[in-house]
Amino acid sequence: MTDAATTVPTAERRRRVLPAVASYLPFLPAIVLLGGFFLVPLGIIVCYSFWEVVDYNVVHRWTLDNYHYFFSVTAYVRTMWATLWVSLVATGITLGLAFPFAYWLSRYVPRRLRAPLLVLAVVPFWTSYLLRVYSWLTILGQKGLLNRFLQWTGMTHHPIGLFLYDRSAVILVLIYLYFPFAALTLYSSIERFDWDQLRAAMDLGATPFGAIRRILVPQIRPGIVTAVIFVFIPILGEYLTPQIVGGTGGVMIGNLVVNFFQAAEYTRGAAVSLLIAIFILLMLVLFRRSLSTREAYGG
């Protein structure tokens, strides 16, 4: 085949190349969409982050000042680390809850009951995001359900303000918001698992927990990685939840971006956004290996 190709005259070759180009035509809408709505805006953000603002106007002068500024303010750097920490903890707990749920659903729940249960897990998505976050105010707030319950049982006499406006409240709401993503992703990869393998592992001397760790988890690693990506990345960029239930005590890096843009400091906001993007990119590169092992298992 390759031997023949080298001796083919140019006219002949052109006749082959043209259909090859034509075969890419169906991708044109996708290329336009991806370019117009993703690559171009990303390019603008990259450019903005290296320009500067003078009198509320973006001036096309190349500089690293935006990055310098971000890292020179201790509060910003501290917020960055806090954001990472909150995202890690929230992702960890979300997956820690979603895994037993998905395991239980795919192993012990009769097939006909699984769909209704999955729908129940997704029902909150039918209401708006904002509504779901605000509803937590009525649970955690000063006059919220939790305080009223505690006062009713007599455990406290005064409302406790502690439940709201700190990082733990943010983490709690984030877990609530992202649990369905993790549960659905994990369920779809556990669902196809051959449970005889766990029985075989236990038959060969593994404890139940050891069988799950050595046999089930390695085989659903792509699903776990996908769940981590689905949960961790959006949480990194969260700004409404920390603003509503976190207050000043729960500020995350997304809030900084919003603040910068609202203050017309577009270039500084762009630099912070890009920092998040770079971090996510690094993480995806790290995870790429885990995702591609899917083929090694023969599907």
Add this chain to the structure above:
Amino acid sequence: MAVTATPASQASEAESGRAGIELRGVTKRYGGNVALREVDLEIRDGEFFCLLGPSGCGKTTTLNLIGGFVGPTEGTIWLRGRRIDNLPPHKRPVNTVFQSYALFPHMSVRDNVGFGLRMDGVKRAEASQRVNEALALVGLEDYGDRTPAQLSGGQQQRVAVARALVKRPAVLLLDEPLGALDLKLRQRLQVELTQIHREVGTTFVYVTHDQEEAMSMADRIAVMNLGVIEQLGTPFEIYRRPTSRFVADFIGDANFFDVNVDGSVAVLSDGTRVPLEGARTSGPATLMVRPESLRIGDADSAPAGAVPGRAVKSSFLGTRVRVAVHTEASVVPLMVAMHGEAQSSVPAEDAEIAVWWAPEDAIVLDSSRGES
């Protein structure tokens, strides 16, 4: 080859003559369904034992009870005099070959086979040695580095056997291990499994619904139906001396007559009186005769006690010819098996003939038992 994959450590502890596995009054209920009904069973140390029966008869439940994947509702299970029904699967000296093989797809063949040894904390050098021996035992020495997906069905099955045997269990449980394979391969692996059994000397408990498979491999067979053991015996006993209509029907082909026993004679429904071997209690019963025990001939030259009939159809099946004979003595046509080389004596269709058999080939079955 040097085969050391014998259950040496456990075998030395065993006292000779003691039952390998014992089920005492075991009942297993799932909700309202009874899967196993007060079963008593003794499996001898080192024997190749088959649990045979149709789906839902309780054979797989019995296997799972021995393996520890389910617990008995009532009764106890013993292994070499030690009670094991209260032990979890990973604490029993019992290993299983699953119907789906349940190989671990993310591990190499070598790691699959070595998994049980790793769980036991066997030292690496010894484990490697034992894995090699187990792979050699099933003829897969050169396949250790492949993944299960790169093996054929028969090879995967062999890996499953090696993986279970490498732990030198006291008992190997096999749950329809050849069910997913085609006939030719199945027959070859049946021979291989019996050879492996002879080499390692471990007790094999083999579940199947295929009577031919059970007959060709087992030392003894327990035929199960509706949660009870219908009959337990060697393949010969179960085929030649079935004790119930269910067993006679399930193992091989059988012709049944509704008869009235009168001393040492059975009266067929068409009035023919056929002699029986030995005296029986009088009353209604079922008479069973295997197709190969039936003889065919002209009505004129037939001996006393021959059943008159008409040849309906004859089919050439290679090693034998099957002749269907319509008689007044049975509802369905009788099946007669003739030797394949006896072509000339096969009756023409619609020929008036007679069918008879030797008294010792007729089995009297209690008609009230084992209706399927």
